[in-house]
Amino acid sequence: MTDPVPFEAELFERIHWLIRLRWFAVLGTGLALLVAWLWFPDGLPWLPLASVTAAIVLYNTLFLRYAHRLERTHPEIPRLRQASRLALTQIILDFFALATLIHFSGGVENPLALFFVFHTIIASILLSRRASYGLAILGSALFAAIAGLEYWRLVPHHHLPILGSIELYRNGPYLLVVIGAMAITLCLVAYMTSSITIRLRERDRALVESNQTILAKSQELTAANERLRQIDAERTRFMVLVTHELRAPINTIYSCLDAVLTGSIPPETGRDLLERARQRAIELTELVSDLLRLTRVREEAVRQEELGLVQVDAELNQVVELMKVEANKKGLSLIVDVEPDLAPVRANAERVKMIWTNLVSNAIRYSQPGGVITVTLRQTPTHLVGAVRDTGIGIPAEDRGRIFEEFYRAENARTMSPTGTGVGLAIVRRILENYGGRIEVESELGQGSTFTFFLPKADG
Ligand code: ADP
Secondary structure, eight states, rough: OOOOOHHHHHHHHHHHHHHHHHHHHHHHHHHHHHHHHHHHHTSSSSSHHHHHHHHHHHEEEEEEEHHHHHSSSHHHHHHHHHHHHHHHHHHHHHHHHHHHHHHTGGGGGOOOOOHHHHHHHHHHHSOOHHHHHHHHHHHHHHHHHHHHHHHHHSSOOOOOGGTOOOOTTTTHHHHHHHHHHHHHHHHHHHHHHHHHHHOOHHHHHHOOOOOOOOOHHHHHHHHHHHHHHHHHHHHHHHHHHHHHHHHHHHHHHHHHHHHHHTTOOOHHHHHHHHHHHHHHHHHHHHHHHHHHHHHHHHHHOGGGOEEEEEEEHHHHHHHHHHHHHHHHHTTEEEEEESSOOOEEEEEEEHHHHHHHHHHHHHHHHHSOOEEEEEEEEOSSSSSEEEEEEEOOOOOHHHOOOOOOOOOOOOOOHHOOOOTTTTTTHHHHHHHHHHHOOOEEEEEEEETTEEEEEEEEEEOO
């Protein structure tokens, strides 16, 4: 449901305005009757005239109470429908009240018959075009009815004293002209007023719509801004982590060199310290290389047109070829099980190789001699599914959710292999996300781990 446009929202206000207007009309009628009565005490049928005025007071009071009650009820839309009906009923009653007042005060000879025009204008502002034409016809018909009934003496004519001896109500041609003029005036007024009102309502509606569009756009901008803020915060966090990780090996290297240079230690210890510094420098280089790779895949805007068709099994074969030696050296068996006729993926071959290298080298690093590493690759209708299973140290349950974060390393991994960087899996996750894939891990502490990744097929 859309928000009510201003016209609908204002309908209630206008109903109150109509009711207020009617109080003024009652006051005006009362005063006019009083003045007329003082001038011509026997001139008009005062009782019926006063009764009609009282009837207007009565129905206006009832309408006021009903409008208040409607405002308190829900929901919005039926309430609006009732409000339109309320406005229509009021105006119809006004037409009848005016017709009766005019009949008892000179009929067609009373120039105040022009008040039918006001009612038609009000109807055209408040109601639909159909309703305004309907009411214009009703006004004309009531006016014609007064004229006809009085002309044929079906009801008595009440002469206006100020007209003296002039009697127009029996003048056929005059009646025809005046009824015609009234009908044309009322229909034209209905047409003109409702045309203007419809245009104004359309403009209101357009304004509300463009306001809503602007609001939606500004919400989009706020969301984009929030995303940028998050990216910025993420980048800062990353910078802090990187600085922290770089600082530790640099500090070690610095203190080793410092100890050697001050010459306060025996030469054998000096050599040990230099060896340690060299080792830390190697680790540092490794960390910097990993960081470079991570930064590249983090910032990589994947443009479909720049990607090629990659056979994931071919990349795996190359990686296995390289890793086989290392696995054998550690006394591990490396089993590879690849489904035939695999579909290609849309990717960069180097990145796919990076996925395999990181997963297989982790499996080797975190397995004890004698372990078995099983690499499988199969396909589903939409994805290629690669898995690397090992029988190694496993991942503690509390660390499983965090190992894909940059620099995060589980305690058991730190103990077994102090030199890791904690960046490999972050690279793997980022590459997969860039290609619309994902990675999962299952692990049992002390039993082994299985990393499974999903890459969308090129045609999938
Ligand atoms: P690194 O191996 O250099 O520490 P990674 O990002 O590759 O960094 O891995 C993050 C962490 O995930 C590791 O430190 C380790 O705790 C855990 N991990 C990854 N692969 C394995 C595995 N095959 N077996 C056990 N733990 C693993």
